Amino acid sequence: MRGLAAMMVAIGVVVAANVAAYGHDTQVDVSVAHRFTLSPETRALVRAVHAPLRIRAFLASHGGAADDARFLLSRYTELNSRIRFSVVDPDAHPGEARRFGITRYASVVLTYRGRRVDAPDAEELEISTAILRLLRGHVRSVCVLTGHGEPALDDTAPDGLSAVADLLRHNAYEPRDLDLSTSSIVPKDCAAVIVAGPTDPLLPAEVQALDAYTKADGRLMVLATPTSRADPNPLIASWGVRFTGGLVIDPARSENLDTANVIVERFPSASPVDAGVSRLQLPAGGGLFVAVPPDRPGLSVARLALASGRSFVETRPDTEIDFDGLDIPGPVLVAAAADDSRVAAGETGVPGRSGARIERTRVVVAGDVAFVTNRFLDHLSNARFLLNGINWLTEEEQLLATTSRPSADRPLPFTPERQTRVLAVTVGAVPGAIVGIGLVPALVRRLRRRRR
Amino acid sequence: MRQALTIAARDLRANFLTAFGLGSTAGFAAAAGVVLVVVLRGNQARLAGWFGTLYVLLGVLAALLTMRSFAEEERLGTLELLLTSPVRPWQVVTGKLLGVAGVLLVDVAATLACPLLVASMGHPDAGPILTGYVGVILVGLAFVAVGLAVSAATSNPLVAAVGSLAVLLALWGAGIVSGGLTGWPRLALEELAPSGHVVGFLRGTLSTKDVVYFVSLLALGLVTNVVVLEERR
Amino acid sequence: MNGAHHGVELEGVTRRFGRSTAVADVSFDVRQGEVLGLLGPNGAGKTTTMRMITGYLRPTSGTVRVNGADTAADPVGARRSIGYMPELPAAPPEMTVRSYLRFCARLRGVPRARLRPAVAGALGQAGLHDVGDQRIGTLSRGFRQRVALAQALVHDPPVLVLDEPTSGLDPRQVVETRELVTKLGRSRTVLLSSHLLSEVSQLCRRVVVLDHGKVLAVGDVASLSGGGTLEEAYLRLVRD
Numbered sequence: 001m002r003g004l005a006a007m008m009v010a011i012g013v014v015v016a017a018n019v020a021a022y023g024h025d026t027q028v029d030v031s032v033a034h035r036f037t038l039s040p041e042t043r044a045l046v047r048a049v050h051a052p053l054r055i056r057a058f059l060a061s062h063g064g065a066a067d068d069a070r071f072l073l074s075r076y077t078e079l080n081s082r083i084r085f086s087v088v089d090p091d092a093h094p095g096e097a098r099r100f101g102i103t104r105y106a107s108v109v110l111t112y113r114g115r116r117v118d119a120p121d122a123e124e125l126e127i128s129t130a131i132l133r134l135l136r137g138h139v140r141s142v143c144v145l146t147g148h149g150e151p152a153l154d155d156t157a158p159d160g161l162s163a164v165a166d167l168l169r170h171n172a173y174e175p176r177d178l179d180l181s182t183s184s185i186v187p188k189d190c191a192a193v194i195v196a197g198p199t200d201p202l203l204p205a206e207v208q209a210l211d212a213y214t215k216a217d218g219r220l221m222v223l224a225t226p227t228s229r230a231d232p233n234p235l236i237a238s239w240g241v242r243f244t245g246g247l248v249i250d251p252a253r254s255e256n257l258d259t260a261n262v263i264v265e266r267f268p269s270a271s272p273v274d275a276g277v278s279r280l281q282l283p284a285g286g287g288l289f290v291a292v293p294p295d296r297p298g299l300s301v302a303r304l305a306l307a308s309g310r311s312f313v314e315t316r317p318d319t320e321i322d323f324d325g326l327d328i329p330g331p332v333l334v335a336a337a338a339d340d341s342r343v344a345a346g347e348t349g350v351p352g353r354s355g356a357r358i359e360r361t362r363v364v365v366a367g368d369v370a371f372v373t374n375r376f377l378d379h380l381s382n383a384r385f386l387l388n389g390i391n392w393l394t395e396e397e398q399l400l401a402t403t404s405r406p407s408a409d410r411p412l413p414f415t416p417e418r419q420t421r422v423l424a425v426t427v428g429a430v431p432g433a434i435v436g437i438g439l440v441p442a443l444v445r446r447l448r449r450r451r452r
Numbered sequence: 453m454r455q456a457l458t459i460a461a462r463d464l465r466a467n468f469l470t471a472f473g474l475g476s477t478a479g480f481a482a483a484a485g486v487v488l489v490v491v492l493r494g495n496q497a498r499l500a501g502w503f504g505t506l507y508v509l510l511g512v513l514a515a516l517l518t519m520r521s522f523a524e525e526e527r528l529g530t531l532e533l534l535l536t537s538p539v540r541p542w543q544v545v546t547g548k549l550l551g552v553a554g555v556l557l558v559d560v561a562a563t564l565a566c567p568l569l570v571a572s573m574g575h576p577d578a579g580p581i582l583t584g585y586v587g588v589i590l591v592g593l594a595f596v597a598v599g600l601a602v603s604a605a606t607s608n609p610l611v612a613a614v615g616s617l618a619v620l621l622a623l624w625g626a627g628i629v630s631g632g633l634t635g636w637p638r639l640a641l642e643e644l645a646p647s648g649h650v651v652g653f654l655r656g657t658l659s660t661k662d663v664v665y666f667v668s669l670l671a672l673g674l675v676t677n678v679v680v681l682e683e684r685r
Numbered sequence: 686m687n688g689a690h691h692g693v694e695l696e697g698v699t700r701r702f703g704r705s706t707a708v709a710d711v712s713f714d715v716r717q718g719e720v721l722g723l724l725g726p727n728g729a730g731k732t733t734t735m736r737m738i739t740g741y742l743r744p745t746s747g748t749v750r751v752n753g754a755d756t757a758a759d760p761v762g763a764r765r766s767i768g769y770m771p772e773l774p775a776a777p778p779e780m781t782v783r784s785y786l787r788f789c790a791r792l793r794g795v796p797r798a799r800l801r802p803a804v805a806g807a808l809g810q811a812g813l814h815d816v817g818d819q820r821i822g823t824l825s826r827g828f829r830q831r832v833a834l835a836q837a838l839v840h841d842p843p844v845l846v847l848d849e850p851t852s853g854l855d856p857r858q859v860v861e862t863r864e865l866v867t868k869l870g871r872s873r874t875v876l877l878s879s880h881l882l883s884e885v886s887q888l889c890r891r892v893v894v895l896d897h898g899k900v901l902a903v904g905d906v907a908s909l910s911g912g913g914t915l916e917e918a919y920l921r922l923v924r925d
Binding site for chain 1: 468473481482496579580659665
């Protein structure tokens with residue numbers, strides 16, 4: 001009976017201690033990357049969630065990614081019980097994946113008050129950014145120029161842009177067509193304008209309208225095709241970037257011996273547009289070069305993506321594809337981002353206050369439109385790159401302080417030789433040594449007895 | 453404390469004088485190596501999966517080591533001499549715990565070859581390895597305490613080992629069952645299972661609630677052990 | 686209570702295992718410096734009684750005092766005075782005789798400085814000098830019995846509790862053991878159990894006869910046998 005009482009007391013104390021520890025949990029993180037410790041920004045953000053927020057992470061259940069996501073997402077639910085999460089294997093639950101239009105692993109879908117924002121990866125930065133955008137509530141328009149043979153937003157064919165439209169909708173943007181043939185002014189509520197691969201020339205009035213828009217705090221993305229009659233340079237020339245014309249050829253890094261189908265692996269800038277982008281596939285792209293006028297101190301151009309050192313621009317793609325004297329040697333720049341901040345001469349927008357105001361223009365240029373068509377958007381990091389570009393244009397990337405963290409990627413190519421070495425040490429040498437050392441006392445005893 | 457240390461030292465030495473003791477240490481080291489090979493097939497210098505499996509193996513090891521502590525001694529008859537010596541039950545229990553803990557420490561030390569090998573081939577983050585081993589110690593001690601309590605309740609070593617595994621599996625199963633529940637019962641069952649408390653160790657984080665959990669399991673095991681020893685007199 | 690009593694006292698000791706009663710209302714005492722025999726057939730409750738004295742079992746009711754210490758109130762103090770040799774000569778087979786005795790001595794509080802002479806003394810008294818460095822598992826049954834005796838002596842206890850000390854021994858070992866018990870009885874309080882009348886009559890001045898958990902008789906060997914042999918007296922008691 002005394003034993004039973006002691007047990008009851010012990011259980012009571014232990015339960016109380018654990019409940020107290022659960023309520024006042026503190027966590028130390030000794031890892032280099034701090035991947036699983038939420039930043040103060042995230043903590044503040046999560047406290048502001050006042051309605052049920054559902055996070056669905058679509059991850060393969062094998063491998064460590066699902067466990068890592070579960071651990072990270074638990075940190076969110078600990079902070080706010082309105083947040084709930086599930087980790088779904090799209091292979092095991094294809095219906096659930098289809099319902100959310102998930103076609104690839106590592107997609108995270110967040111829903112809040114009937115809205116949806118996707119995070120491209122189950123990492124704190126992506127998820128917190130998505131939460132912040134959900135909390136902000138409003139949906140911003142992204143206007144896509146039409147009327148010049150561009151691939152269409154509602155076109156589900158391989159060459160269409162319906163996947164871009166879905167991607168934008170899943171990230172709190174509303175894509176809509178922009179027709180400048182009827183109205184010569186870009187609507188004020190366009191958070192960004194995309195010129196995606198026109199094949200026919202733009203009318204001078206349209207170029208003028210876009211130029212006026214861009215110069216007045218505009219946000220422009222130009223995706224050109226090298227094989228078109230439209231010249232995009234008038235749209236971007238003021239921002240220090242120009243198209244070279246011609247087709248990028250890379251004999252070193254290209255897909256299936258199609259040397260024009262270039263795989264890009266160099267992302268030399270620190271621009272947020274390159275964040276999380278490891279490889280791009282650019283089928284039939286054009287090259288760029290950067291020429292910043294010296295009298296433009298506020299203008300900076302980031303070189304976003306470079307083809308390999310053996311790449312070049314074939315200036316006459318309709319002839320034999322080979323590097324000759326007329327071609328431009330590589331490495332070829334295939335994407336760039338320009339940011340121009342300047343003090344405008346006009347009045348401040350605030351009534352009653354005169355003086356200078358800051359204007360900011362942002363332009364993202366890529367030499368290729370095919371890489372965001374339905375056929376290629378899901379290839380490599382193409383979708384991530386596009387979305388990063390839009391987020392950067394609309395300054396959504398600055399929603400959360402982006403502290404750069406060391407990569408979680410720690411490659412260790414496990415060759416057969418290394419496997420043999422590991423087995424030799426762990427299954428051979430170590431157990432052998434243990435048994436060897438263990439036999440010493442018996443041997444000593446035997447020797448002692450024999451001596452006697 | 454002197455008596456406890458005397459018991460611990462004897463058990464520790466005796467373990468490595470038996471083929472069973474040597475075999476379990478060598479076997480544990482070899483098993484850790486095999487698990488490492490499987491984990492490294494992911495081509496990443498990450499040991500989260502390795503530690504995760506190691507914690508499960510610790511459950512098996514704890515069951516095997518603790519079955520000797522009381523059940524085997526009772527079968528041999530030596531427990532009678534131990535319990536009729538001028539030693540308090542808590543001293544016996546502490547001594548038995550420290551003895552198995554010492555064995556466990558040697559067994560765990562033998563697995564250090566694995567992270568060293570990984571460090572020689574790649575660049576693992578040292579943080580999760582450190583917390584992984586902190587977890588090994590906490591999980592190991594807690595599981596040993598559970599095993600000792602079960603071992604004290606029976607005179608059959610096999611029953612003791614199977615019983616310890618059953619208790620640990622039941623705890624682990626609480627985490628699986630919790631998946632089908634909602635609200636606080638789900639939370640309570642999740643927190644009852646060790647599986648939910650080791651995930652931080654694998655990722656370089658130490659949180660108070662996890663440490664409190666394993667220390668609680670340890671304390672509860674020891675109290676149960678003392679009570680069982682007293683009740684059987 | 687008689688605080689000056691340095692033997693063993695049992696007062697109304699009862700032990701039940703579930704529904705069955707192994708020992709019922711047993712009272713007797715072992716006086717300081719005497720060899721008392723606990724006599725009875727197998728299953729009479731001898732081992733249970735001894736286990737209650739050594740503290741391995743707790744009495745369901747009644748009190749046991751060893752060297753003045755109550756086993757319920759001061760179990761460690763009571764056990765400190767006892768050297769106990771269980772019926773089955775149990776010892777860890779993987780240890781050597783010497784290291785096992787050393788362990789027992791440390792466990793029972795022999796100071797570090799006195800460990801070596803204590804172990805040597807126990808080895809000598811039990812006649813184990815030649816096998817001190819052998820593993821216990823390699824010893825014959827007779828030697829293991831001696832190891833069990835040696836561990837009971839290693840901390841030089843004032844009270845010895847010996848459960849069937851000669852069972853399983855060959856005749857020469859039986860003689861040696863009896864001589865040793867006689868010698869030990871000169872300076873210590875000894876309680877030994879046996880189902881052998883001849884042994885008890887040879888070693889003990891007083892006997893307690895136990896059957897079905899009850900004390901049938903307590904007294905001098907001489908008065909119990911009442912002129913006849915102890916055998917006759919014993920059979921008479923057990924048959925009733």
